[in-house]
Amino acid sequence: MDLIGLKTLGAERFAALLALCERLDTSSAPAGGRGAPSEAGSLQGAAVALLFCEPSTRTRVSFELAAARLGMHAVRVSPEESSSQKGESLVATCRNLEAMGFEALVIRHQVCAAPHEVAERVQIPVINAGNGNDEHPTQALIDCVTLRRAFGRRGEEMAGKKVAIIGDIAHSRVARSDVWALGYLGCEVILAGPPGLMPAGDELGPDSAWRAGHVRGAASRDEALQDADAVIMLRVQQERLEKASGQQYHPETYLRDWGIDADVQRGAMKPGAFILHPGPVIHGMELSEALADGPQSLILEQVSHAVAVRQAVYLACLGAAQGF
Numbered sequence: 443m444d445l446i447g448l449k450t451l452g453a454e455r456f457a458a459l460l461a462l463c464e465r466l467d468t469s470s471a472p473a474g475g476r477g478a479p480s481e482a483g484s485l486q487g488a489a490v491a492l493l494f495c496e497p498s499t500r501t502r503v504s505f506e507l508a509a510a511r512l513g514m515h516a517v518r519v520s521p522e523e524s525s526s527q528k529g530e531s532l533v534a535t536c537r538n539l540e541a542m543g544f545e546a547l548v549i550r551h552q553v554c555a556a557p558h559e560v561a562e563r564v565q566i567p568v569i570n571a572g573n574g575n576d577e578h579p580t581q582a583l584i585d586c587v588t589l590r591r592a593f594g595r596r597g598e599e600m601a602g603k604k605v606a607i608i609g610d611i612a613h614s615r616v617a618r619s620d621v622w623a624l625g626y627l628g629c630e631v632i633l634a635g636p637p638g639l640m641p642a643g644d645e646l647g648p649d650s651a652w653r654a655g656h657v658r659g660a661a662s663r664d665e666a667l668q669d670a671d672a673v674i675m676l677r678v679q680q681e682r683l684e685k686a687s688g689q690q691y692h693p694e695t696y697l698r699d700w701g702i703d704a705d706v707q708r709g710a711m712k713p714g715a716f717i718l719h720p721g722p723v724i725h726g727m728e729l730s731e732a733l734a735d736g737p738q739s740l741i742l743e744q745v746s747h748a749v750a751v752r753q754a755v756y757l758a759c760l761g762a763a764q765g766f
């Protein structure tokens with residue numbers, strides 16, 4: 443099976459995949475444990491190619507470590523060192539990797555259509571590690587594992603929780619996957635960001651997550667935070683903005699208007715509300731460093747679930763787990 447996006451995965455398969463992630467995840471605290479145990483060695487020796495055409499720390503490294511934990515071979519194919527430098531297309535590269543015997547492809551690409559185009563031309567599973575501003579399904583799985591664990595420690599369910607997502611929604615594939623994932627879990631999602639960083643146009647159409655019934659916009663950070671049980675803060679993707687409009691956001695004014703520091707937490711957030719961020723965090727912009735490392739932050743706990751989630755995705759996509 444391919445894993446390109448959560449919208450097309452649907453609620454039922456999402457629930458099964460989340461359950462597998464949680465079964466494999468043995469870490470229960472920030473920085474806890476060594477990640478998940480191997481699932482019966484069923485993927486021992488399987489080869490996966492990791493094509494990361496955009497920078498990544500958390501996603502790439504955790505896909506590599508997850509493969510190692512399952513006894514797989516993970517081979518990085520970076521655009522700087524591959525024949526894409528000589529003009530070979532991504533699809534052609536992937537077809538060659540399939541012919542070589544790779545059993546799955548993990549792709550991060552700046553173009554939304556990239557993993558879809560590859561999946562149409564190869565028979566092996568394609569796993570989306572982030573495509574443009576479209577989807578980042580494994581990050582949303584991490585966010586859901588993290589939130590379910592955190593609410594579970596208080597004896598609370600996810601259904602009915604309000605989760606704010608604040609920041610650069612327009613360029614965020616994490617937001618687009620999170621809105622589907624959180625919707626499948628019965629959460630209400632509240633989106634807020636500077637006017638230029640909110641989605642527009644077709645994205646607000648009838649087929650979009652924003653119209654799926656569980657998503658609403660807020661006019662300001664404080665409005666988004668006032669009822670939220672958790673907030674997912676997003677980085678301003680300056681690299682995409684510079685290409686599109688050249689607009690710059692300055693850390694101090696952004697933190698004042700759209701970020702969270704101790705004053706905002708005291709004045710605008712519900713007591714006990716959790717703070718998440720997919721990373722990388724720009725301290726002093728979307729979050730003060732004290733808040734990012736504070737007791738309500740789940741940011742490192744998110745990272746602690748990354749390897750188990752990617753193990754589960756390998757197992758599901760390569761046919762080594764039942765129910766997919």
Ligand code: CP
Binds near residue numbers: 497499500572581
């Ligand atoms: N969360 C996330 O995708 O981080 P990286 O860009 O470092 O992989």
